[in-house]
Amino acid sequence: MSNLIEKGKKASAYQAVDENIDHSTKIIGIGSGTTIVYAVERLAERVKQENLDIQCVPSSFQAKQLLAKNNLKITDLETFTSIDVTIDGADEVDKNLVCIKGGGGCHLQEKLIAYCAKKFILIADYRKKSTELGQSWHNGIPIEVLPSAYRLVKENIEKLYGGNAKLREFTGSTLGKAGPIITDNGNFILDWIFEIKDDNSGYDWNTINTNIKMIPGVIETGLFIDMAKVAYFGNADGTVTKLNKCLRC
Ligand SMILES: O=C[C@H](O)[C@H](O)[C@H](O)COP(=O)(O)O
The missing domain is CATH 3.40.50.1360 (Rossmann fold)
Structure with a gap:
């Protein structure tokens, strides 16, 4: 760094x-x-x-x-x-x-x-x-999910708002763990890469956050x-x- x-x-x-x-x-x-x-x-x-x-x-x-x-x-x-x-x-x-x-x-x-x-x-x-969010951070919005619900949350976020909700996995080249990263609370993380609007007008994050949190299996979003x-x-x-x-x- x-x-x-x-x-x-x-x-x-x-x-x-x-x-x-x-x-x-x-x-x-x-x-x-x-x-x-x-x-x-x-x-x-x-x-x-x-x-x-x-x-x-x-x-x-x-x-x-x-x-x-x-x-x-x-x-x-x-x-x-x-x-x-x-x-x-x-x-x-x-x-x-x-x-x-x-x-x-x-x-x-x-x-x-x-x-x-x-x-x-x-x-x-x-x-x-x-x-606007997404201008400098390109890794998406982290969403902590119950492991057994990761697919249903992924599919529903993408259906609601497009983009790509990717399961976070270890990508390091040295020692690590195969498969998903597990949080301190024993859950998975989806990183939702949302589409940036062409006119750069931004999103209604409050509504998006509420709607994502309504999907069963979502534990918490990284939107503050x-x-x-x-x-x-x-x-x-x-x-x-x-x-x-x-x-x-
Ligand atoms: O999960 C991590 C936290 O939200 C950090 O506070 C955030 O990623 C910023 O971290 P850093 O200070 O390393 O840029």
């Missing part, structure tokens, strides 16, 4: 932590992926320096390991159903802060901690900022609509572009 991208990820994560976490923050939701690594790094630094009294709710096995490695206190949604701030990465974010998540297959638990958060914050490098309050995009020069939810839109 290029140094400029890493610089962008780090800048967005550090600024988000610095602007949104203070002594009044007690419970923090921690997303998954590569950008969140920098947020946890900064959080650990600040806990040490400022003696912050926080507990973190991880969104995946990876996030839990990351928190443990950084000596941060771990809790869960059975203990707390209200989170002060959740910070998470994204695969693509549009102009209305609608985003695609789940490139790492963790969007089900990520959606839980986003939903429970008083403030949900996105952190990402500059490549993730788009006007009306959830994020702010997105921090780290630029290659280390500056950060902030996009706030427009309250009048």
